Amino acid sequence: MMSARLHSVEEATNQAYEIFLEMAPDNLSEEDIELFNEHREEAGFIEDSEPDESWAAFVEYEIEPEAFVQVLVGLEVDEQDVLFAKILISRDIDAPFCHVVWLRGQQ
Template structure:
């Protein structure tokens, strides 16, 4: 079922970050956007990892570890991680998929 056409983890992480930047104004508060923009150069992080179990409540399919990457976007300030977005993105060039969760968007 898997196609052999996969983006590299680095490529798909970059794509996830671009999507985050595009959608942030509609999903984060003005204060969060200002905070992120102010500190992202020195304290920002973009981490990729295998998708965790929490995605089961958001997507109705089995997440194949080799086909999807979980990307976390946030800031590390005063030794604490502030998560701005959690992204599930497909590496499959022929089956694009991206879902974002905005942990700070509930404010």
């Protein structure tokens, strides 16, 4: 059996951030985009981790922790995290997959 060819966690995280930037104008309010753009240099963060349990509600198959990365994109403002998106991205080079849950601007 061939093992999957995987992107590094860093590569997958960078891809997730690129997807976030590309999709943000269609999924966040203008206020949120202004807030993010104004503060991302000094207060922005991109945090990667193992996917948490919440993805079961969005994805119909089992998520193997070593094949996926969960990425949070946000700002740390006044010692409080303002999350804009939670992203599940595949590290498998041959099976690209990405799902974004937008956490703001959904009014």
